Amino acid sequence: MRILVVEDDKDVAGFVVRGLKEVGHVVEHADNGRDGLFMAVSEVFDAIVLDRMLPGGIDGLKILETLRGQKNATPVLILSALADVNERVKGLKAGGDDYLTKPFAFAELLARVEALARRGKTEGPATKLVVEDLEMDLLSRQVRRAGKKIDLQPREFRLLEYLMRHAGQVVTRTMLLEGVWDYHFDPQTNVIDVHVSRLRQKVDKPFPVALIQTVRNAGYILRAEPI
């Protein structure tokens, strides 16, 4: 995928660019607001990683507002040291699709960027999600694996739905907290792991192949091939 990184800090930018390239993305980098805006409007990207505080007179939100003003819907992940709830709201209101505060783990950034970039492609209301032999009917709210019905609690259903919608991508614990529970704070205890392991009991345990896999230092991924 083609990703634009607008970030003025050399170390952070270098780290992000190297990391994204390593997993096979094509990455462009701008280290100031002016170049960032120019590249964002003149080229086509699958996703943009945007720092908020930039040199060059144009800050991240300005770039974002300009983009959205031109009906450019490229998914944007705002990456900022401004961590206040108000700042987050400001960023999302300006048209940001996701907000990640610094410092951050690369795995978190990668998972979020890939989720954003892919989200744009798989639009259209699906009524059925299928991953390997796992099937989820969103209308009747039924889950089957290899033809066998699996009974899930409402929250387990939503957790599995989130994993299936992001099948083949890494989802982090914070993404699950935000996406499934709508929590925007970090619970001290690893509550998510317990919920995932419960889900595994129902979805994976009775079957030969485990679909819900743990990605070390990152989160989970739903796919058949082992990592």
Place this chain on the structure above:
Amino acid sequence: MAAPLSAGSRFSLVRSAGVRFAAVYAALLAASAAALALFLWWSTAGLLDRQTEAAIRADAQGLSERLADSGIRGLVATIADRLAGNVDDDAIYLLVDPAYKRIAGNLDHWPQTVVQLGAFYELPMHRAGMQSLAQVQAYILPGGFHLLIGRDVEVRSQLRHLLTDALLWALLIVFAMASIGAILVRSLFRNTLARVSATAGAIAAGDFTQRVQITGRGDEFDQLAEVLNDMLDRIGRLMEGVRQVSNAIAHDLRTPITRARTRLEDASLHAGTVPELRAAIDRATGDLDGIVAVFQALLRIAEIEAGSRRASFARVDIVPSLAGVAELYEAVAEDRGVTLSADLPDHLIVFGDAALIQQAVANLVDNAVKFSPLGGTATVSAQARPQGVEIVVTDRGPGIPTEERPKAPQRFYRGESARHTPGSGLGLSLVQAVAQLHGGTLVLEDAAPGLRAVLTVPVVEQGAKHA
């Protein structure tokens, strides 16, 4: 800068509020005294004047009727009668012919100053060897006769003088009293303000323990002093909070930072293989993540305490949030062999921020699950009470000893029994901050055994007094 008030301060007289108040007092006193004097004058001297004039007019009326009845002769007789019957000896009559020759009356000759008919004249005259004052009115009668009717007003004039003197003296006394009163008002004003001023001065000079003295009279100044003291207490708590955070950063964060640094340096110096190096770096990264989490928690508490979130307060039903928390932790609890049960009504409306209340309750539940013994029970319940919605989280763990309870919500405070459980010591601080932001309370009680945390959130909007 407001310098403390003191004798010989640099305040100019005009700019001193004390002087202004005193001046207003003096002016008011003088004005009311003047009004009183005027009224007194009008109702005594003025009344006497009017009475005299009325008497003269009545006399004239009577005499003119007499003249009409029985002519000049009858008039002369009547005048003689009236003079004879005048017990007070204050009546004055003079009847003259057209040549101003005296016909009857108790005056020798027509006074030269009296020329206009019908007007009142006040003139000095000699009567019975005494200097006296008379008020007279002249009339012309048919046939060119002139009649003068008057009253001796010497007594009245004396009274008037007396009154004038008295009023002048009174004016002097009023002036003196106004001055003294003004000085009193000013010094009262000063003394009252001096308490506030002295306190403010002391605080400005660095002694934050000073508080405005309360006289106990319960007057407006006492109320002001109480409000100021409340404000100072609040500022004190905020400063204490800042100090605590700085101390915490200095001490509590030093340990994990040291650990991370040591790991990195150790790896740099001693790691023999790449996997070893990687493992050391990963562990150090983990340490740093922990530090960041503490920072975020601190910042969040600070953000909540700053009160800016209050702008987004609304009437919300918190039951879905609470049920969400219970559901989120239920699995964790079960995983640890703890039963987490929730007892929630269908709806509970509060005025506040549902996300913050959710986070606060999540912290309480997190603690409850963490400290519950194997096979124990933790409960979350909520109900409407007169003072607000009461959210109760109970566990059967070791609880918090009574003497530690007030300290428990302090930042980084970790009880003896919590030493060996993971946590930053910020969980209850956040709950406390959320409670205060909403104008509610967090009370920790003994559940015998265990801890009962009661978070009360008001249902209606209210100024968080101690937030």
